[in-house]
Amino acid sequence: MRTLPKTRLFLGSLESDLAQRAERWQQRDGTRRLLAKDAELFSGADESRWLGWLRPTAAVDGLAAFRESLSAGDLVGIETVVLLGMGGSSLGSEVVFQTLQSQAQRRLVVLDTTNPESVGSTLDTIDPATTLVIAASKSGSTLETAVLLELFWERFSRSLGEGCGAHFVAITDPGSAFEERARGDGFGHVFLGDREIGGRFSVLSPFGLVPAAALGIDPETLIAPALEVLESALDDAVRLGLVLAAAHESGRNKVTLRTSSGLGSFGTWLEQLLAESTGKGGVGLVPVDGEPATELGDDRLLVRLAIAGEPIEDDAEGVEEPRVEIELPEASALGAELYRWQIATAVVGAELGLNPFDQPDVEAAKVVTRRLVEQLDAPAEPPRDPPVHLLSATTGDDLASAFAGLLEETSENGTYLAILAYLPMSPIARGTLRSLRSLVIEQRSWATCSGFGPRYLHSTGQVHKGGPPQGRFLALSAASAEDRAIPGRTATLAQVHNSQALGDVEVLSQRQRPVAHVELRGPLEAALEELRRQFRRGLG
Secondary structure, three states, rough: OOOOEEEEOOOHHHHHHHHHHHHHHHHHOHHHHHHHOHHOOOOOHHHHHHHHHHOOOOOOOOOHHHHHHHHHHHOOOOOOEEEEEOOHHHHHHHHHHHHHHOOEEEEEEEEOOHHHHHHHHHHOOOHHHHEEEEOOOOOOOOOOHHHHHHHHHHHHHHHHHHHHHEEEEEEEEEOOHHHHHHHHHOEEEEEEOOOOOOOOHHHOHHHHHHHHHOOOOOHHHHHHHHHHHHHHHHHHHHHHHHHHHHHHOOOOOOEEEEEEEHOOOOOHHHHHHHHHHHEOOOEOOOOEEEEOHHHHHHOOOEEEEEOOOOOOOOOOOOOOOOOOEEEEEHHHHHHHHHHHHHHHHHHHHHHOOOOOOOOHHHHHHHHHHHHHHHHHHOOOOOOOOOOEEEOOOOOOOOHHHHHHHHHOOOOOOOEEEEEEOOOOOOOOHHHHHHHHHHHHHHHOOEEEEEEOOOOOHHHOOHHHHHOOOOOOEEEEEEOOOOOEEEOOOOEEHHHHHHHHHHHHHHHHHOOOOEEEEEEEEEOOOHHEEEEEEEHHHOOO
C-alpha cells in the first residue's frame, strides 16, 4: 500500500460553506452518481460520454511490445524522445518527466509551439538516428501537431531514408485521419486513445502512458497510486473539489499555486485542467501559476503543493487562510495527485452546474486561426487586416498610452492581467514576463498570468474568453529572426505562428475583453527592454 498525498485545509470563512456543500453532495448521492457517469449531475448535456478516465488502467494494446522494442528491438539506442502535441497531449507528459526524471532512461523534448526559433533549435540539434518522435493528437487534425509532423518527417526522411517511419509513434483516437496516415506511412507504432477521455483528462490514458513508457518510466508507477485514490481516498478528492467550488462562490476564483522544485511543471498541467473545465458561461476558476512572491488579495485561494522535504520558493507572504496544503510523500505519488485533481475538477463542474468536458471558446479561436492560415495558403484571397492596432516597442508615448488604458485602475474586485507571449521560450522572454507581472502586482495588486502562444490557446485560452469577464490581456509578438517552409503549405511557420496570435486577439476583441497587441520590432532583447520601460510608464 502506497502512502497517499496528505491534504490540510485552512479555510476560515469558507469552512461553513464547505460543510454545507459536503452535506448537499451527500444528499445528492454525488460520488456514486459521478462513478455511474450520470450526466444529470452536471449540466445534463453529454457528460456521460467523457468519463472514461474514472477507471485508470495501464492495459494499453501494444505497449509491452513497444517497451520491448526500446530495450531489445528495433529502437535500441534511442536517447531522445520528441513529443509533438498540444494541451492534454503534451502537458501531462511534461509533468511526468520532470517529476519522475530519476526513473527516466531518456530525455524528453516537448514541442508545443509554432515559434520558428524554438522549432528550429530542436530540428537542427537532434540526431534522427537516436531520436524517437511521438506525434499526439486526439482528433488527428490539430493544426500545430500537423505542421510540426511535416517538418520532422522531412528532416528524418532526408537523414534516414525510407525506413524513417520506425522512428515515429502516433497517438490518436480510433478512426481519425491521422491513424490512417500513420499506418500508411509505416509508423513504428500506432496507439489508439479512448473516445470517452477528453484531452485534459488523458494523462493516465495512452496519451500520458505511451510517452512515459518511451522514456523508460513504468506506466504502473502512475496507475497504481491513482487506483489507490479510487479505492480508499475518493472522499478526499471530492472534498478538494468542494473547497474549490466554495472559493469560487465567495469570489476567490484565482487559484494561486505554489509548488516545490520537484513539482515545478505541475502548474502548467493544472492550468489547463481548471481553466478549460470551468471557464465558460461567464464563470470559472482562473489558475495563477509562476507568479512572483507577493501578498495575496481577497480574490485568491492559495494552494501549496510540495514533495516531502522540498521547500517552496517564492511563496506568498502572510497568508493564513484560506489555503490548501498538499504534501506528496515522494515523487512516485504523482499519479495519485493527478487523479485527485481530475476528480476535484469534475466535482467543481457539478457544483457550478456546467459541463466540465467541453471547451467552446477554444474552438472559436481555432476557427479564426484556420481561416487566416487558409488565406495564406490561397494567396488569391488576401488576408484581412489585423483586428487591432499593432504597436511597436519603439513608438514611445503611443505605447505608454496604450498600456495606461489597458492597466487603468478599477474599483472592481477580481481584475487580473494575462500576458500572452508569441515569442521564443527563452530565458530573456521568461524574465521579461516575470518582471511585467511583478510591476502589476506592485502597482495594482491584481492577479497576473502569463503564457506562451500557441501553448496557452489549448489551456487557459478557454477561461480568457469564456470565463469571468475580469481579465485584461496583453498579447506580444515579434518578427521572427528565422523562418521555415512547411512541406505541402504556402504559409510558412512564422506566418502560422503570427496567425495564431491574430486569431486569438480577434476572438478576445469579439468577446469584448480588453486587449492590446504589441508587435516588437528590431533585436528582441532591446525591444523587450523598451517594452519594460514603456510598460512601467503606462502604470504611472
